[in-house]
Amino acid sequence: MQLQTILNRVEYFKSFVYGKARWVEDAPRPTIEVEIQPRKNGRPICSGCGKIRPGYDRLPERRFEFVPLWGIAVFFVYAMRRVECPECGKVAEKVPWCDGKNRLTITYRWFLAGWAKRLSWQEVSCTFGTCWQSVFRSVKHAVSWGLGHRCLEGIKAIGIDEIQWQRGQKYLTLVYQIDEDCRRLLWAGKDRTAKTLLRFFRMLGKAHSDRLDFVCSDMWQPYLKVIAKKAPLAIHVLDRFHIMAKMNKAIDQVRASEAKRLEEDGYEPVLKHSRWCLLKREENLTEKQAVKLSELLQYNLQSVRSRLMREDFQRFWEYRYPACAGKFLDEWCTRAMRSKIEPMKKVAKTLRRHRELILNWFRAEGTISSGIVEGLNNKAKLTMRKAYGFRTAKAIEIALYHQLGDLPEPQFTHEFW
Ligand SMILES: [Zn+2]
Numbered sequence: 172m173q174l175q176t177i178l179n180r181v182e183y184f185k186s187f188v189y190g191k192a193r194w195v196e197d198a199p200r201p202t203i204e205v206e207i208q209p210r211k212n213g214r215p216i217c218s219g220c221g222k223i224r225p226g227y228d229r230l231p232e233r234r235f236e237f238v239p240l241w242g243i244a245v246f247f248v249y250a251m252r253r254v255e256c257p258e259c260g261k262v263a264e265k266v267p268w269c270d271g272k273n274r275l276t277i278t279y280r281w282f283l284a285g286w287a288k289r290l291s292w293q294e295v296s297c298t299f300g301t302c303w304q305s306v307f308r309s310v311k312h313a314v315s316w317g318l319g320h321r322c323l324e325g326i327k328a329i330g331i332d333e334i335q336w337q338r339g340q341k342y343l344t345l346v347y348q349i350d351e352d353c354r355r356l357l358w359a360g361k362d363r364t365a366k367t368l369l370r371f372f373r374m375l376g377k378a379h380s381d382r383l384d385f386v387c388s389d390m391w392q393p394y395l396k397v398i399a400k401k402a403p404l405a406i407h408v409l410d411r412f413h414i415m416a417k418m419n420k421a422i423d424q425v426r427a428s429e430a431k432r433l434e435e436d437g438y439e440p441v442l443k444h445s446r447w448c449l450l451k452r453e454e455n456l457t458e459k460q461a462v463k464l465s466e467l468l469q470y471n472l473q474s475v476r477s478r479l480m481r482e483d484f485q486r487f488w489e490y491r492y493p494a495c496a497g498k499f500l501d502e503w504c505t506r507a508m509r510s511k512i513e514p515m516k517k518v519a520k521t522l523r524r525h526r527e528l529i530l531n532w533f534r535a536e537g538t539i540s541s542g543i544v545e546g547l548n549n550k551a552k553l554t555m556r557k558a559y560g561f562r563t564a565k566a567i568e569i570a571l572y573h574q575l576g577d578l579p580e581p582q583f584t585h586e587f588w
Contacts (some may be wrong), residue, residue: 178205181585182237182278184267186213187249200244200300204234207249207268215252218270219259226264227255235269235276238587239299247276275305277312281580282587284313288574291557307566310573317578323375326350326357328385330410330544331394333363334551336567343564344394345571346371347547349387349539354547356575359568365393372401385535387544389413390525408535409528411488412545417521418481419450421514426474441470449478452485473512480507480515493533500526550575 175189190206209215217224230251237245252264268276275283283306286295292306330349333342344367346358358371372380383405388394390409398407426449430442445467448460456464467475484503490496500522507519522529532539554574555567572578 174203174205177240181587182268183584186210187267195246198244201242202244202246203240204246204248205237207247209252215254215264217254217256217259217262218265219256219262221265222256222258224254224256227253227261229253230263234274236274236279236301237268237276238279238282244300273308275301275309278583278587280309280312281583283309284573285587292570307569311569313580314569314572314576314578317576317580318572320579321576323357323379325353326375326379327383328387328539329357329383330387330539330547331368331398332389332413332544332548332551333391334548334555336555336564341564343567343571344368344371345547345551347544347575349385349543349547351540353577354543355577356547356551356571359571361564361568363391363393365397368394368397369401372397385539387539390417390521390528395528406531406535407528408531408539409525410539410544411532412542412548414522414529415481418484418518421518422449422474422477422481424514425477425512429472429474441467442472442474445474449474453482476510477512477515480510488532490533493530496533497526497530500529547575 174192178189184207187207187209190208192203192205195202195204214223215226216222230253232248232250235247235249237247239245247268249266251266253261254264255261268278270277273280283295283299283301286298287306287310290298292303292310295301295306296303326348328349330347332345332347334345335341336343342363344358344360344363345356346368348355348357358374360367360370380402381404383402385408386398386402386405387408387410388398390413395407398405423446426442426446430440430445433442434440445463448456448464448467451460453461480503483506487496487499487503490499504519504523507515510516551571554570557570
């Protein structure tokens with residue numbers, strides 16, 4: 172069997188044929204070059220307008236990298252024709268395997284982007300002997316194709332979240348679709364200002380925004396304002412994950428300052444290595460952490476009391492009716508205000524301020540599952556960790572869309588991976 176036969180099976184062109192194939196002798200790694208020729212009588216297509224135009228001349232040969240075969244790099248070699256187009260002037264022809272000034276064929280770009288979902292970009296570039304930039308461009312290409320071809324119909328529920336992508340208050344705003352049957356990242360944008368979120372609603376459009384039933388978010392004030400303005404018909408829910416995250420943050424503050432105080436006063440460092448045993452829920456503790464926790468319970472520590480308050484608050488989520496839940500919320504806040512623990516008092520004040528939006532959780536009647544935003548948030552964090560080496564918000568946005576966007580891909584006649 173000849174190489175051309177295989178190529179025609181995996182990548183067939185109507186108006187072009189594969190010519191000679193040869194080894195490249197002095198290449199740094201095993202490399203094959205395959206010539207491409209236009210079919211006889213095949214007339215070139217203008218890359219500007221997509222119409223058949225008379226040929227003008229030919230450009231120097233170019234190499235286009237294709238999917239490697241058995242560890243051998245494969246390049247197509249082709250001298251592009253220029254057409255004389257009455258509308259576009261003298262421009263290069265359009266070829267089916269590549270576009271613009273790209274060095275990588277379209278198929279190879281989709282191949283790399285496919286692997287970049289499973290491996291880190293660094294690993295992909297090492298595995299296939301290409302540079303990091305090529306992997307980045309491939310993913311970018313896949314994302315922009317996917318965003319251009321995705322469907323935004325039928326979105327009922329969205330969750331809005333922020334994620335820190337760099338030290339020093341550098342945030343991205345993320346918007347997820349959180350419907351039962353479709354969970355994906357809809358949008359990512361730099362910063363977490365009102366303007367940021369307004370950009371999302373502009374992308375979504377008024378018609379789609381009006382059809383939203385639920386919007387889920389944390390208590391970040393700029394988001395609250397924009398949601399009230401842009402999705403006035405939806406029930407706005409402050410979700411469980413964000414509220415509990417706020418409480419955990421408070422417990423962490425209590426623990427840190429209490430540990431410092433104990434140390435300064437010369438007490439035993441009982442709070443050392445206690446962070447996770449205080450933050451995790453009982454059923455998630457490791458054996459060692461459980462022992463640590465029972466040890467801590469002997470002391471009358473603010474950290475322990477804060478933890479107990481949080482555990483007490485878990486009951487809140489078991490209510491069914493907003494009125495009963497509201498009564499519990501008020502009582503809990505009163506207890507917290509009397510606790511004399513400043514960070515917990517602050518939480519209580521915040522909860523009071525957002526009472527109505529919090530009770531919307533019960534008005535949504537369980538349509539929003541509790542772990543969903545949390546799950547997506549964890550996936551986003553993992554993606555960012557794997558995206559080691561990214562320096563710009565744009566690159567992180569692209570990585571997030573690629574991993575979490577559930578973006579469509581074109582149909583190929585042959586699957587390379
Ligand atoms: Zn043209």
